[in-house]
Amino acid sequence: MDIEVKKKRFLKGIISVPGDKSISHRAVMIGSIAEGITEIENFLLGEDCISTINCMKNLGVDIELKGTNVKVHGKGLYLNKSEKILDVGNSGTTIRLLMGILAGQKFETTLTGDDSIKRRPMGRVITPLSMMGAKIEAREGNFAPLTVFGNKLKGIYYKMPIASAQVKSSIMLASLYADDKTTIEEPYPSRNHTELMFSSFGAKVEVTGTKITCYPGYKLQGQKIVVPGDISSAAYFIVAATIVPNSEVTIQDVNVNHTRTGIIDVIKEMGGNVVLTNERVVNNEKVADITIKTSRLKGIEIGGSLIPRLIDEIPVIAVAAVFSEGKTVIKDAEELKVKESNRINTITSELKKMGAKIFETEDGMIIEGTGFLKGNTVESYNDHRIAMSLWVAGLMAEGETKIKNAECVNISYPDFYKTFDML
Ligand SMILES: O=C(O)C1=C[C@@H](OP(=O)(O)O)[C@@H](O)[C@H](O)C1
Numbered sequence: 001m002d003i004e005v006k007k008k009r010f011l012k013g014i015i016s017v018p019g020d021k022s023i024s025h026r027a028v029m030i031g032s033i034a035e036g037i038t039e040i041e042n043f044l045l046g047e048d049c050i051s052t053i054n055c056m057k058n059l060g061v062d063i064e065l066k067g068t069n070v071k072v073h074g075k076g077l078y079l080n081k082s083e084k085i086l087d088v089g090n091s092g093t094t095i096r097l098l099m100g101i102l103a104g105q106k107f108e109t110t111l112t113g114d115d116s117i118k119r120r121p122m123g124r125v126i127t128p129l130s131m132m133g134a135k136i137e138a139r140e141g142n143f144a145p146l147t148v149f150g151n152k153l154k155g156i157y158y159k160m161p162i163a164s165a166q167v168k169s170s171i172m173l174a175s176l177y178a179d180d181k182t183t184i185e186e187p188y189p190s191r192n193h194t195e196l197m198f199s200s201f202g203a204k205v206e207v208t209g210t211k212i213t214c215y216p217g218y219k220l221q222g223q224k225i226v227v228p229g230d231i232s233s234a235a236y237f238i239v240a241a242t243i244v245p246n247s248e249v250t251i252q253d254v255n256v257n258h259t260r261t262g263i264i265d266v267i268k269e270m271g272g273n274v275v276l277t278n279e280r281v282v283n284n285e286k287v288a289d290i291t292i293k294t295s296r297l298k299g300i301e302i303g304g305s306l307i308p309r310l311i312d313e314i315p316v317i318a319v320a321a322v323f324s325e326g327k328t329v330i331k332d333a334e335e336l337k338v339k340e341s342n343r344i345n346t347i348t349s350e351l352k353k354m355g356a357k358i359f360e361t362e363d364g365m366i367i368e369g370t371g372f373l374k375g376n377t378v379e380s381y382n383d384h385r386i387a388m389s390l391w392v393a394g395l396m397a398e399g400e401t402k403i404k405n406a407e408c409v410n411i412s413y414p415d416f417y418k419t420f421d422m423l
C-alpha cells in the first residue's frame with residue numbers, strides 16, 4: 001500500500017498511543033514461564049507482538065486475546081516442544097529473547113522470520129548463550145533460520161560488547177535456567193523493562209551501575225500488567241507537534257522510564273517545549289502525560305550513552321534536525337545498520353529525495369538544518385520506523401509526499417495514520 005501525506009498547518013488534540021512494544025513482548029514471554037495467570041491490559045496489537053503470542057502458543061502456552069486484553073496461562077519454566085518451526089516475522093525482540101528461554105528447555109526449536117530478520121545478526125546472542133551451555137546452529141553461525149538445542153545451563157559473567165536490551169534480556173531469561181547466578185555488564189544502560197518485570201514477578205535481580213545480576217531458583221508468579229503507551233510511538237507526535245506551526249498535542253499515559261526518554265531530552269536540548277504531567281508508577285514503570293507545543297529548534301550533537309535511550313527514535317530525530325537551525329550530528333549509532341533496514345542509509349537516502357541536506361557517516365549522520373522539504377515519492381523499505389518518520393517529514397513538506405509500502409506501520413502502530421488524521 002502507498003499512502004499520501006500533505007503539508008499540515010497545525011496539529012491540535014489529546015491522544016493516546018498504543019501499548020509499549022518492549023513491555024508487551026516481555027509480559028507475554030515472562031507470563032508464559034511464570035506460574036499461574038498473567039493478565040495483560042493495553043497489549044500492543046502490532047504484528048511483532050502477535051508473533052510473540054503465536055510462538056508462545058506453539059510452545060504449548062494457552063493464551064487468550066480479547067481486544068487489547070491478554071490472558072496468559074503460565075506453564076512454569078518448562079514449555080512443550082513445538083510441532084512447527086517458529087516464525088518470528090519481522091521481530092528482532094521476539095527471536096532474541098525467545099532464544100534465551102529456549103536455551104534452557106529440554107528440546108530443540110527451530111526459529112525463522114521474514115527477509116529482514118534473516119539478515120539481522122544473531123551471533124550477539126549465540127555467543128553468550130553458548131557460554132552458558134546452549135547449543136545453537138545458525139546459518140553461517142550468525143543468521144536465522146537457526147536451531148536452539150535446549151541444555152542444562154550454567155551461570156556466567158558476561159561483558160557485553162554492545163549496549164543491547166535484546167542481548168541483555170536474552171541472557172537474563174536464560175539465567176533463570178542456570179545452576180548459579182549470572183552477571184551481565186553493559187557498556188551503557190539499555191532499556192531495563194526485563195529487570196523491572198523480573199522483580200514484579202518475584203525473580204531476584206540486583207542492579208549496580210551497569211551490572212545486572214540474576215539469580216535462578218526464585219518462583220515467578222503471574223501478575224496483572226497494565227502496559228503503558230509506547231514512547232517510541234509517541235516520538236512521532238512529539239517531533240511533529242514541535243515542528244508543525246501552531247501545534248499543541250497531549251499524549252496520555254506514556255511510559256517515561258529513564259532508559260527510554262532520550263527523545264524528550266534531545267527535543268528539550270534542541271529548544272523544544274515538552275512538559276510531563278500526571279507522573280506516576282504502574283507495575284514498576286514510570287508513566288506520564290506529555291504535552292508538546294511548537295518551538296524553534298537548534299541543531300545539537302547526539303551520541304554516547306544517549307544512543308541506547310533513543311535508538312529507535314533516531315530516524316524521526318533526523319526529521320526534527322532538518323527543521324532546526326544549524327547542524328545536528330548523530331554519532332555512535334552504528335547499531336542502526338542492523339535494524340529492520342540499515343536506518344542510517346534508508347532515512348538519509350529518502351530525506352535526500354525530499355531535498356534535505358543530510359549526510360551518512362560511518363556511525364550516524366550529519367544534518368544541516370534548512371527548514372525546508374519538498375514532497376516526493378519515497379520508500380519505507382518495509383521498515384515501520386522509516387515509514388512513520390517520512391510521514392512526519394511529509395507533514396512539513398511543500399506539495400505531496402507519497403510513501404511506498406506504507407502498511408509496515410502495522411508492525412508497531414496499526415492506527416498510526418488514523419491517529420494523525422484526528423489531530
Ligand atoms: O529489547 C527491546 O525490546 C528492544 C531493544 C532495542 O534493540 P537492541 O537491543 O538491538 O538495541 C530496540 O531497538 C528494539 O526496538 C526493542
Ligand SMILES: C=C(OP(=O)(O)O)C(=O)O
Nearest residue numbers: 090091092093312339385
Ligand atoms: C528495532 C526494532 O524492533 P525489533 O528489533 O524488535 O525488530 C524497532 O521496533 O524499531
